[in-house]
Amino acid sequence: MARTAAVSPITASRALRGERAVAAELVERVRQAADALGYVPDPAARALASQRSVLVPVLVPLLSNALFVDVLEAVQRQLAPEGYQMLIGVTHYDPLEEEKLLASYFAMRPAGLLLTGFDRTPEARQRVAASGVPCVHLMETTRADDVYCVGFSQQDAGECMTQHLLERGYRRIAFVAAQLDPRTLQRAEGYRRSLRAAGRYDAGLELLSPEASSLRVGGELFAQLLRAHPDVDAVFFCNDDLAQGALLAAPRLGVAVPGQVAIAGFNDLAGSEQMLPALTTVRTPRSSMGEAGARMLLSLMRGEPVARNCVDLGFELTVRSST
């Protein structure tokens, strides 16, 4: 290719990358030769010579949750145009699985790394730090100033929804959760904080199940809760999956929503507004987290300074007719 353009390989390389100053005329000649020959630089050779790849692993707990899919799509939209290749790793909420994934990704000399939350094994944490690979954490915030993150306060969001239920006049407010990942537990903490402050906290009204979240499980937990506590007048489900399941189960259980029991969810997933009644929930900044997280990582990978190490994107209480 360099020969076709009648320049040295280095000049061709520089012309193609737009690096340093190359005479405009030469750049043009190189570009035409490249086009004519369909030349595309070999990424392996490039990575080997420059000692840095273009790979950016992104680790998420699940793909079967629209939440993470939205984040990933946003990340991809930011990284691809800059020449980076996103690699999706699924941890299934298992820190050990995440640790193994990280090991296999570090073997690839990644350019950057995007992680979900802060909950991981000490080994994983240490490997990330030791690698020197730029890393941004998504979904949560932290007060620590030695890590980078883009997210929102899960605890505040949990508290906000509970506060809404209190203000609506509900008094026996239950919290139902499945999966029990760190962010779910942070929301539970917000729920407790709110009810304790109102003097209405009752640990018996927390129904926490370790099984995976789904519509079916939502309906089952809802039935179980009402059996044990017929006096419950509102239920805060840790996510919309469960809440939608409860909404679908309500007619079968002969429960009027919100007349007899109010139902609230979390995340504002697809379908929540279509439910009958439409589901009150918390809208979370999924695309913005992916976008801002990716942009922060881009800055770090380029060695540029970032304004703040931790960005809080907030959330939005979305009141509909189920409460």
Add this chain to the structure above:
Amino acid sequence: MARTAAVSPITASRALRGERAVAAELVERVRQAADALGYVPDPAARALASQRSVLVPVLVPLLSNALFVDVLEAVQRQLAPEGYQMLIGVTHYDPLEEEKLLASYFAMRPAGLLLTGFDRTPEARQRVAASGVPCVHLMETTRADDVYCVGFSQQDAGECMTQHLLERGYRRIAFVAAQLDPRTLQRAEGYRRSLRAAGRYDAGLELLSPEASSLRVGGELFAQLLRAHPDVDAVFFCNDDLAQGALLAAPRLGVAVPGQVAIAGFNDLAGSEQMLPALTTVRTPRSSMGEAGARMLLSLMRGEPVARNCVDLGFELTVRSST
């Protein structure tokens, strides 16, 4: 590393890859040295020297459809243990976007390729063929014998569901679709074939909308259909998203399901069995397609022969209470 084990680099390389015969004692020594030093071969150097990468792009239309997520998870489960790295590309049902993605992936010298269906630009098709990169097509079947595929007959599945509705005694059977991707249109063809054979085909009962599929759109199209054709007694929705939306909208529209109108979907997505009434649908072999497709690709990448170039995994009519 080779020095620590006191062998030559080539021997170390061979020992680690398990290639050719290396004395068991040396293998052991090399392995221990690698462990002790935390040595991991550089994939870029490996790719450059061996002239083949470990990258396998998988192109799907969307991530926001559980259908493709299930396929991707299955593919990942097969490829990762064999040392291949899946790269997810999202085409948004746009052949031009797919063509661009393919170009950027071919620049990486991929080891293999997994595509969704057969609908792409001639340029894309030609690039794939010219590249010589092993490629398996997912989701559909074909009679062509110069391509590899793992899927099922979308048309037969559409016909099967329509046949079921006819057997149930429904006579004014509508077909409602959104997105209008190739597979949706194949299902429509099956619907037509079945009704024509029964002498009950009425083109007026097809409602085809190009907008993206969602619960909301399902409800809207259902309402629109009933307004135009109050005598419809069954609706075959091209996917469960739409059907679920219709099911949720039915009470609002004052329509009894299946009493007044039967509703059927396609794909058996999460939630379809939780609906009230539970949704009749077609269960499609998503995980098996991902798994079998990945295994076929694995064979091709290794240069092994494959039994059949096109594998039909079938589908399963799943009758519940909505019909």
Add this chain to the structure above:
DNA sequence: CTGAAAGCGCTTACAG
């Protein structure tokens, strides 16, 4: 069964 040599296709660092 093991190894010395050459080379994969780029980029870095040093000259000029």
Add this chain to the structure above:
DNA sequence: CTGAAAGCGCTTACAG
């Protein structure tokens, strides 16, 4: 602004 040399860390092909 341009280039000759060296080298990134592996594997291939050839010997022995």
